[in-house]
Amino acid sequence: MRALSAVNPFIFRYKWHFLAGVLFVALSTLLAIFPAQLVRYAFDLVNEGIDLYHLYAGTEAQKGVYQLFGRNVLFYGVLIIALALGRGIFLFFMRQTLIVMSRHIENDQKNQIYQHYQSLPLSFYRRHSTGDLMSRISEDVSRVRMYLGPAIMYFLQLVLLFLLIVPLMLMVNVKLTLYTLLPLPILSVSIFYVNNLIERKSDEIQRALSGMTTFVQEAFSGIRVLKSFVREADSHAQFSAASNEYKEKSLSLNFVNSLFFPLILFLIGLSTLITVWVGGQEVIRGTITTGTIAEFLIYVNLLTWPVTALGWTSSLVQRAEASQARINEFLDQKTDIISRQNVERELAGDIVFENVSFTYPDTGIQALKNVSFRVKPGQTLAVIGNTGSGKSTVAALLCRLYDVTGGDIKIDGTDVRDYSLRALRGQIGYVPQDVFLFSDTIRNNINFGIDEPEEARMLQAAKDADVYENILAFPEGFDTKVGERGITLSGGQKQRVSMARALVKEPKILILDDSLSAVDTKTENAILGSLQRIMAARTSLIISHRVSSVKLADEILVLDDGIIVQHGTHDALMADAAGLYKALYDRQLQTEEA
Known part of the structure; x- marks a missing residue:
């Protein structure tokens, strides 16, 4: 308890x-x-x-x-x-x-x-x-x-x-009372054990059903992959195995349930029989009347259900205790991402990273090592590098989804840990690498980050993200349902809707984390052209593995294994023939030509 x-x-x-x-x-x-x-x-x-x-x-x-x-x-x-x-x-x-x-x-x-x-x-x-x-x-x-x-x-x-x-x-009558109550403890204990058995089998059924549901969900979500690899028969065989397991466990539970009520009725009937038998003997002796037998039978019926429920409720308490312990396990976990001073003010966008190091707490992987740079208000900084170089970690730390393990991050001279989380994140427009759209309309997905949506702002954001014409091509326009995780949209459309969701906030700081990876070069150039106007009025951070996405930046930061290996403009970095940036540019140019 x-x-x-x-x-x-x-x-x-x-x-x-x-x-x-x-x-x-x-x-x-x-x-x-x-x-x-x-x-x-x-x-x-x-x-x-x-x-x-x-x-x-x-x-x-x-x-x-x-x-x-x-x-x-x-x-x-x-x-x-x-x-x-x-x-x-x-x-x-x-x-x-x-x-x-x-x-x-x-x-x-x-x-x-x-x-x-x-x-x-x-x-x-x-x-x-x-x-x-x-x-x-x-x-x-x-x-x-x-x-x-x-x-x-x-x-x-x-x-x-x-x-x-x-x-x-x-x-x-003491004797009649003792004989009448004799089967009730047996009833309670029997119900306790039978109910535990039922609950255990119910849990097994629930797990089997959960596994079968997960399998079906994954199969239907990945139906294109399943069909392209011609694995329908194999998928059906796996589903049949999961379904048979569920059937067997259900039949096992049905067998135990079939014993449940006969057991109760037998013990209740036994108690009633004892009451009538012993009570009849006492009536013959003249110690009680026939009315007393009727009274005792009513008492037995009154006590039967609570005594039966005692075994059931004991099982309920055990299960509730185990469940509450699981709930407490999560409730006892506290976040370390808290504001130290709850500073709330409008941001200008002066970003400074001072010897920032970060190690992911769950994996122990060190993503950044003594990274230092500055982005002045209104400037655009691009962060480029190979996969796993720590690019996305820069964005996560700036939004304070994690806290640095070493060094400091300051915005307008104030440590990000001193800002109110709502004030800080509310003024940052973040387009994550892993695009997620809710199972809702395109309109609601774009307006997700603002409390009072405005039609004009939403339309302009869609145009700036170069997704406006695509949305109007849908029969229901902005009221089109995007489906689970945006499945009805293409990869590029999802990225651009996600970008519009960030732009409609009119943020002070804009972060694009590899948000153009799923669009073609023509669309990318159109989006970058629109973003030039938008980024002129705010501090921007473009994170990408594609050199074509970062050419418009005022400065480019090149990361390799969590370390800054180059820092400068596009022209300056291209002049360094032995540098990583030039190698990335040449490699991607060759890929595009091929």
Whole structure:
């Protein structure tokens, strides 16, 4: 229960729901017990009424006995129905308080986890799979909800029923009470083990279903690759194997489920049989009446479900504890990307890297080694180099997706770690190397980074990114749905929509991280022509492995294995025949000619 203590603040937040739920549980339990005593009185009244009726046979008094008997039976019947109706009302409110409380907490906990996820650094997402993150915010939270709702509700019912019913039973007849309650612990333990078996098999089914779903999703997402390599038959064979595994596990669960209810009915029937057998012997001895047997049968039925639920709720608590421990594992992880002084001001764009070194925390790879450079406001700096030279790391550090492990990065003379994250990132237009578009309209994808979209700004951004004509060619124009991860667009179109998304913000600093790699030379030249006007008014950083993309830069930085090996203008770097820049230029020129 230590891990589950994390949900106590949520219970305190909804304490009135909880306290009202406890009250309604108590009231519904009391109204469940009283009818059992009324049934005993009614049974005894029937026996006495029959005896008196025969005793006064053939007399005028017999008619009066019959009328009195009828009125009393009707009175008890109406009273039992009224109590049952009252209990039904309290059961309704019991669920409307405790179960509703659990739903509120489930919603709050999901929001808490999602908000916490967003605060964690990129290194966290590099270590954990998306499926794991989704599992903790959905399945694990749902299991905790089952503890907060049904488990607590049925446990309270069980405790109150035992505290109220068992003393009443002992007061009537100790021997009958002990024999009647004998099968109930066996029932509870049996349910506990059977339910654990069911839950374990359910988990296996869920994993099999998850694996099958993932396989199908990947197959359909990569359908072009699958067809081009003529692997349909092999793919179908793999799906059949996954589907058969799911079927076998489902049949195994069905077998266990088939044992579940017969086991419950057998033990309930055994308890009822013992009650009638032992109770009948006590009636013969004259220690109890037949009404007492009826009362005890009602008590047994009242106790059966809570005792059955005890095994179930014990399993629920175990699973909730394990799930909350998994949730706590993520909630206990704190981000180290926090603002030191929360500086919020408009940026001019004077960027300075001073002996910056960076090692990725999850892989231990050193991406940058003592890198120093400066970009003045309004200037354009290009960063070029081979794959793995550390180009994209420069952009990630400037946006403060990671913090440097050595040196300092300053913007307008202030360390980036002192800026408010919202103020810093809100004034940077970043087009990442790995383009991601949401499953939404092109319009909403372009306007994603601004709070109050303006049609004119969006259209101009699309024109500057040279994607305006492509969008108008679609039947629905800017309202075209791009599909999952932008699958309906070509690679170049996705890159240009991503660029428009950055440009529409009218950022103070523009970062293009290899954002023209998927477009042809003609389109690249058109985009660069548009960007010349845009970059004239803001500090820009162009990261690329293509020399053709960086020729317009005021200065070019050449990286190799995280170290600056050259720094200067295009003409100056071309003059160095032995330099890496000249080698990259010649190699790419030969490739284009070929």
